[in-house]
Amino acid sequence: MNSLEQNLEKYAELIVKTGVNIQEGQTLVINAPLPSLELVRKIAKKAYEAGAKNVHVEWSDDELTKIKYQLAPDEAFNEFPMWKAQGYEEMTLHGAAFLSIYAPNPDLLKDVDPKRVATASKTSAAALHKYRSYLMADKTPWSIIAVPTSEWAQKIFPDLLQEEAAAKLWDTIFYVTRVDQEDPVQAWREHNVRLAQTKDYLNKKQYKSLIFEATGTNLTIELPENHYWQGGSTVSEKGIRFNPNIPTEEVFTMPHKDGVNGIVRSTKPLNYGGKIIDQFSLTFKDGKVVDFNAETGYETLEHLLEMDEGAKRLGEVALVPYHSPISLTNLIFFNTLYDENAASHLALGEAYPFNLQGGTEMSKEVLTSRGANSSLVHVDFMIGSPDMNIDGVTKDGKREPIFRNGDWAIGTLR
Structure with missing residues (x-):
């Protein structure tokens, strides 16, 4: 063989x-x-x-x-x-x-x-x-x-x-995907443990908002009360543990659908429905995209944003360190599964119910009242870069560093 x-x-x-x-x-x-x-x-x-x-x-x-x-x-x-x-x-x-x-x-x-x-x-x-x-x-x-x-x-x-x-x-x-290692299944067990430690840290913090600053980006994202960070493996309704994405390097949670303000610029091409959108920026006010531009794929981005009302709002915010295996390949994959795990990213559209504590048991109406976005789409786009700084804002208004120069700036995650 x-x-x-x-x-x-x-x-x-x-x-x-x-x-x-x-x-x-x-x-x-x-x-x-x-x-x-x-x-x-x-x-x-x-x-x-x-x-x-x-x-x-x-x-x-x-x-x-x-x-x-x-x-x-x-x-x-x-x-x-x-x-x-x-x-x-x-x-x-x-x-x-x-x-x-x-x-x-x-x-x-x-x-x-x-x-x-x-x-x-x-x-x-x-x-x-x-x-x-x-x-x-x-x-x-x-x-x-x-x-x-x-x-x-x-x-x-x-x-x-x-x-x-x-x-x-x-x-x-x-x-x-760690397949080149002697025991990929065991390597993924260890990787999932590391991601779990990261999300546990953020879940204990319960930041009120996140502030993203980088070239072309100055964005504040409010987080719902009792938001829940996920990453790596998760558990189905029947208690089966599985990994939704292979590979994955992210931890992610739910933005408040009405609490996004500022401007964000993409850092990698987005392959959406067989069309490339590249070098684009989105301006948000009270959670909604109010302006946008794109050097490539402007019409495709316009159609995406017009899909429904929820397509103009965010359903996910994900943190990925710049020095992660996918990023270190120095490749643009033109494939969201890979590119989103090379860079911090956001998603337009539908929010994941499990990113709220007890969210999978809530009705659509209750989820909406708690800040969850609803849409026919869920489209990730990449915003991470080597100069990305991210701060978490505590409930008492204190800013704490989460990312500095594209990588973790918290405790053992450095």
Whole structure:
């Protein structure tokens, strides 16, 4: 067995045991692009060996997606197969675990009318809203991972031949997911402990607000009373521990939807729906985006913000140190799963209920009254940089350093 084959086996095992943590008799649903076939087969084998009852795979293909955007009539983008949405909801309620393999071609839809992309995104978001709300409340285990595709690999390594680029991206993925270590599952146990220590520190502090200062950024984010920081592994409604993201380096919580003021500038490109948005800034007043600009993807950003009222407000604030494994690769991945774990970031749209103490038991109305944002979308964008300073403001108004020059400035986290 060659080194790639060995690492694929370890990656599959990590995904099954740590990512979704498959239990005896459980169904696993996998959403995957065609280039991930070899890995999906290994994941299915590992899942069945772990006791899975069934492994159901939903395949996607970039070229078919592109053909539809180019040739389908406009009305096609106002439809979504509701049997699929209802099936996902049903499988969630029956305790299935969900794995998404996220490896989009960053330039797939660069020549497509942004209005078509926006319409399709809104239609899909509306149809899948209940299913996604179940996952965002950790009703059942779910995880997101990535595999190289030729287009994605060459976007990151444009000077390499296709096979060389894919091989280099595999090596990078194995490094940042700790698969290159002797026992990745144990390495992730230790990593989750470190993230838990960080979130425990912040949860005890219960800062009233956070202040972000960097080049192009001067932003104050109020935090709701009894907010709760999360990071690393979490626990489903039935008590199953799982890792929603592999890799992950973040701790994150909920901003107050009406308490964001100032300006923030992006530091990495955002791949949204197959379109790139880059070098953009957002100005907030009382929680709402009141002005924005973008050097690349202005129309796409405009359509995102117009998705619904909640798309103009924040649903997540996440802290990631600059000197973390993904950041230290010095790569722009054009893939939110990776780029968001290389830099502190914010998310426009829906808030996670579990970021409020007792939030998963609250009605939508109560969550809203406590400051949780509601939206059809949840879109992360990166704001972290080597010059980022972050302060926490205590309930008595004292400012305490959390980040200095892009890294932790608190106690043992330095």
